[in-house]
Amino acid sequence: MIDLSSSVKxxxxxxxxxxxxxxxxxxxxxxxxxxxxxxxxxxxxVRNFQHDKPEMEYTREQxxxxxxxxxxxxxxxxxxxxxxxxxxxxxxxxxxxxMTTNVRIDGIAGDELTVKCRFLIYVNRRDTEIRLFAxxxxxxxxxxxxxxxxxxxxxxxxxxxxxxxxLTTFF
Amino acid sequence: MESTAIGKLVDGHTGLVSRSIFSDQQIFEEEAQxxxxxxxxxxxxxxxxxxxxxxxxxxxxxxxxxxxxDEDGQVQVLxxxxxxxxxxxxxxxxxxxxxxxxxxxxxxxxxxGDLVGVPLSKEGYGNRLVREQWGLIKxxxxxxxxxxxxxxxAAAAPFEAxxxxxALMLRDFLQAPDGEDDGLxxxxxxxxxxxxxxxxxxxxxxxGDLYHSVSHNSVQRIGISESGKSGRHxxxxxxxxxxxxxxAYPAGGHAARVSLYDDEARxxxxxxxxxxxxxxxxxxxxxxxxxxxxxxxxxxNRGGIVFPNMAYNAAGRSTIAIWVPLAPNLTEVWKWYFVxxxxxxxxxxxxxxxxxxxxxxxxxxxxxDIENWASAQVGAESVVARPLPMNYALRLGGxxxxxxxxxxxxxxxVDEDWSEHSQRVFYAHWAEMMGGERxxxxxxxxx
Numbered sequence: 001m002i003d004l005s006s007s008v009k010x011x012x013x014x015x016x017x018x019x020x021x022x023x024x025x026x027x028x029x030x031x032x033x034x035x036x037x038x039x040x041x042x043x044x045x046v047r048n049f050q051h052d053k054p055e056m057e058y059t060r061e062q063x064x065x066x067x068x069x070x071x072x073x074x075x076x077x078x079x080x081x082x083x084x085x086x087x088x089x090x091x092x093x094x095x096x097x098x099m100t101t102n103v104r105i106d107g108i109a110g111d112e113l114t115v116k117c118r119f120l121i122y123v124n125r126r127d128t129e130i131r132l133f134a135x136x137x138x139x140x141x142x143x144x145x146x147x148x149x150x151x152x153x154x155x156x157x158x159x160x161x162x163x164x165x166x167l168t169t170f171f
Numbered sequence: 172m173e174s175t176a177i178g179k180l181v182d183g184h185t186g187l188v189s190r191s192i193f194s195d196q197q198i199f200e201e202e203a204q205x206x207x208x209x210x211x212x213x214x215x216x217x218x219x220x221x222x223x224x225x226x227x228x229x230x231x232x233x234x235x236x237x238x239x240x241d242e243d244g245q246v247q248v249l250x251x252x253x254x255x256x257x258x259x260x261x262x263x264x265x266x267x268x269x270x271x272x273x274x275x276x277x278x279x280x281x282x283x284g285d286l287v288g289v290p291l292s293k294e295g296y297g298n299r300l301v302r303e304q305w306g307l308i309k310x311x312x313x314x315x316x317x318x319x320x321x322x323x324x325a326a327a328a329p330f331e332a333x334x335x336x337x338a339l340m341l342r343d344f345l346q347a348p349d350g351e352d353d354g355l356x357x358x359x360x361x362x363x364x365x366x367x368x369x370x371x372x373x374x375x376x377x378x379g380d381l382y383h384s385v386s387h388n389s390v391q392r393i394g395i396s397e398s399g400k401s402g403r404h405x406x407x408x409x410x411x412x413x414x415x416x417x418x419a420y421p422a423g424g425h426a427a428r429v430s431l432y433d434d435e436a437r438x439x440x441x442x443x444x445x446x447x448x449x450x451x452x453x454x455x456x457x458x459x460x461x462x463x464x465x466x467x468x469x470x471x472n473r474g475g476i477v478f479p480n481m482a483y484n485a486a487g488r489s490t491i492a493i494w495v496p497l498a499p500n501l502t503e504v505w506k507w508y509f510v511x512x513x514x515x516x517x518x519x520x521x522x523x524x525x526x527x528x529x530x531x532x533x534x535x536x537x538x539x540d541i542e543n544w545a546s547a548q549v550g551a552e553s554v555v556a557r558p559l560p561m562n563y564a565l566r567l568g569g570x571x572x573x574x575x576x577x578x579x580x581x582x583x584x585v586d587e588d589w590s591e592h593s594q595r596v597f598y599a600h601w602a603e604m605m606g607g608e609r610x611x612x613x614x615x616x617x618x
Contacts (some may be wrong), residue, residue, distance in 0.1 A: 002529050045360040047264040057267065062520075065360030065508055074528060077393045081535055087389035089538035129367075160264065161503065162364035164542050167532040 012115055013103050015148045020098030028079040031125065031170065032072070036142055036149040041070040043171065044157035051165050058156065067167055068155070075170075082168065090168045093124040100137070111143040119155075123169050131164035133157055138170070152171060177201060178607020183599030186591055192601070193369035193551035193561075199499040206479050207232035207602045211313065211320045211330045211341035213481035213493055214248055215237050216507060218317065218356040219265070224282060226362070228267040230495045230505060231310060231321050237261045237271065238319060241282040248321035249284045250308035253428075260307065270440070271307075284309045316345040317353040320490075334477065336580025339492035340418070343472045347511040348456035350463035354488055356512035358523055363505050364533045368568065369551060370480060370494035370502040371601070372544040377474055377482035377492070378426040379417040379593030382565055386539045395528050396536055397445040397521060403529065403536050405487045406430065406471060407440035413471070414575070417593040419584045421611035424600025426593035427475030431575070435466050442487070448520040452514055453487075467578060478600055489523070490530055500548050506531050506611045566590035572613045584611055 015034075017136040022031040035041075045064050049056035058064055070078075081087045099120045107114040116138055123131040141148040155171045177198055180189035192198055202257055214229040215238045226239035228251060235251040237260070251259045253273040260271040262281060270287065272279040279288030284307035312322035313330035318341075320330050327333070334341060347354025348530055366373070376383070387403065394401040398408035413430040420426065439457040445447035461468045474484040480494040489509035494502050508526045510519040530537045569586040573579060586592035599610035 024347050045362065047360075048262065050263050050266055053266065056263075059360040063359070065358050065362065065523075066527060067362075069524065069527050074524075077395065077528075078535065081389045081393050084392060086392065087539065088386060094576040123362065162362075162532055165364065165366045165532065165545055166538050168538055 007140065008113070009105055011146075012044060012105060012113065012148070015099075015141065016103060016115075016117060016139075017099045019150075020100060023098055024096050028083060028094060028170075032076055032079055034148075034150060035072055035075065036151045037072055038074050039070075039075070039150055040152045041068055042066060042152075042153070042157075043068040043157060046157060046160045048160055049095070062155075067157070067162070068171075078170075087168075089166050092126065094168065096122050096124075096169055097122045106138075113141045113143075113148075115139045115141055119171065120150065121169060123164075129165075131169070133159075133169070133171070135159075174201065174205070174606025175568075177605040178602045180605075181598040181602035181607065181610075183565070183595045183602075183610040184612075186562065187560035187569055188563055188598050189560055190551050190553070190557055194499050196499055198341040198605075199496065201605060202601075203233060203496070205606070206240065206501040206601065207496070209322075209324050209327065209539060209604065210479050211322045211327065211333050211477075212479075213318060213491060214321045215319045216317055216355070216357040216509070217314060217319060218512065222267065223337065224267040224269055225265075225269060226261065226282070227329050228261055228263075230493065231323065232502070233496060234323065234581065235259060235283070236310065236321065238321075239268070239282045242269075243283070245283065246312055246314055246553065247283055247321055248312050248319065249280075250310070250323070252308065253278055254286070254305045254307060262475075276425075278305075280307050281361070287504075290617075316342055317355060318345055333423050334425070335420055335423045336582040337423060337427070337475075337477065339578075340425070340427040340429075340472055340475055341477060341581060343470065343517075344475075344483050344489070346470060347513060348453060348460065350443055350456075350460035350468070350513075351513070354508040354511050354513065358508040358510060358526070361507055363503065363506055364532050365497075366502050366504060366541055366545055367500055368502060368544040369499055370496040371417060371598075372547050373492070373494050373502065373504065374480055375594045375597050376477055376540060376544070376595045377484075378418070378476045379428045380591070381415065381417075381589045381590065383543065385542075386543055387536055389534045389539070393535065395525070397443045397449065397525055398441065399444040404473075406473075408442045408444075409440040411437045411440065415588050416575075417586045417590050419570075419586075419593040419596035420580070420582050421584050421596050421600060421609075422480030422582050424597055425476060427592070428473045428482075430473065432469045432471065432473040435469050436461070443521065446516065446517070446521045447607040448517045452518045453535075456511075466576075469576075476597065478597065484530070488526060488529055489522075490526060492530075500552065504531075563591040563594045566592060566616065570611070584613070 026042040035132045044058040082090045100117045102118040138154045140152040209566045213542045220240040226528045238250045255278045258275045262271045286302040286305045313320045396405045400408045413432040439454045472485045482492045484490045510522045
């Protein structure tokens with residue numbers, strides 16, 4: 001990845017775009033290389049909650065159910081499953097377009113940056129099936145030379161009932 | 172269509188099932204009346220509502236319900252519909268409440284469903300509104316080893332009667348690995364997702380479709396079990412010999428997929444080697460269960476279905492799914508995950524991670540099932556294919572009653588190996604409820 005950007009924010013945006021590109025171009029192994037070995041990748045379930053109990057909106061990390069609660073080993077397993085040609089939920093492979101926007105650096109601590117963004121992911125499966133995933137993401141990125149590694153990704157999908165039959169896409 | 176005509180769309184003895192039962196709108200509406208409204212339906216688990224006032228919303232078939240522990244500690248299943256003008260009275264997925272107040276006109280109901288508040292009660296209704304007649308519609312409720320079942324059919328037979336000999340399997344599923352009754356607790360959070368297919372494709376799969384092994388080649392290749400060996404099931408790591416049985420219970424349409432081990436006194440074989448703490452827990456549980464259950468500990472309950480729409484997986488993968496029929500070609504799935512309530516937290520964590528990797532839309536196993544069920548709907552809706560029935564004829568005529576062990580129950584109708592036996596029983600019972608004749612009956616019931 002050539003990086004002509006100068007500001008830290010531009011570097012972060014460039015990194016997030018590159019990540020999405022790799023997924024959309026199905027370069028899953030290259031995408032895995034952008035994840036830290038101690039990466040945590042988590043997407044809670046979402047609930048309708050009473051206004052004064054906002055802590056009820058998302059299931060709790062490392063405790064409750066979740067759409068995803070992954071580490072590098074299990075993400076690598078998922079990549080090996082998708083790329084084997086025998087995972088019928090992704091064979092033939094779907095078409096995806098990952099978009100990240102509203103990127104903002106929320107904090108910097110040592111060599112780690114907390115980055116918030118919004119995502120919109122479009123998936124077209126086989127012929128007419130469309131999955132649209134919109135939501136918020138909080139990433140912790142770790143400096144890695146002139147680039148970054150994803151150390152933690154928290155994904156907050158704006159759906160209580162999943163309006164798709166499968167989650168075969170990386171976020 | 173006449174109900175008797177619908178009842179003839181399934182021939183359990185030839186394994187031929189009309190495609191129309193998966194696609195016809197009129198049959199779908201009849202099914203809501205004849206099958207779902209007449210059946211006991213799983214709605215949740217007591218561990219979700221430990222305290223008075225605790226509630227969560229659920230589905231009894233297409234009917235929205237609130238499952239709540241009322242002020243007296245009783246579990247109530249209330250239709251989530253205001254008796255005044257129809258709006259859901261509970262709009263949160265879970266919580267704790269003393270009252271449910273409708274946001275439309277503020278009719279207010281106690282947690283046992285009683286109508287306790289009506290604005291303008293005196294000025295507008297002249298105190299003539301008989302509150303006893305306008306409480307929330309209450310389901311009949313049965314608590315069964317922690318699981319909660321409901322029906323709105325006042326004439327329904329008791330839950331245990333509808334379960335029949337399937338009680339053996341359901342009770343076993345709800346036990347902890349050491350054989351202790353009511354041994355599970357729900358992991359917080361219900362998965363909800365939609366599949367563009369008829370609900371019966373998922374249901375019959377859980378009843379007993381071992382034939383679809385090819386679907387799961389990819390996850391077998393990767394290996395997600397915690398045994399450290401290939402495959403997706405922990406029991407694959409156990410070299411002890413067993414028979415695969417498809418145990419169907421035709422009287423109620425239920426079925427379980429089980430392994431019956433040959434040796435009652437077989438030793439524990441490591442199945443959770445990736446986690447020494449889990450392996451130790453399951454080792455101790457194995458021997459405790461043998462001691463508690465004796466010869467019945469030969470049974471490894473892999474999963475099954477309580478007719479019509481409660482599907483469970485067992486054997487280290489304790490989950491319950493219910494199929495909510497929204498349209499002939501659209502099903503909403505609600506899914507609960509369970510861990511043994513008395514297991515150490517570290518073991519619960521290992522199990523939770525395994526479950527999250529296994530089932531539902533993110534599950535490395537079930538993704539392929541979901542793709543199948545949605546794809547099968549294409550064939551269900553094909554006009555050209557309509558004269559050709561769906562084929563469930565694998566291993567016809569192999570069923571034996573109360574076999575190979577009488578303790579499976581006089582009502583157990585069993586076939587071995589890869590067979591569509593249990594699916595035939597499932598559809599035969601569906602057809603019976605839709606107005607057809609009983610198709611499988613034990614010739615002589617032991618006294």
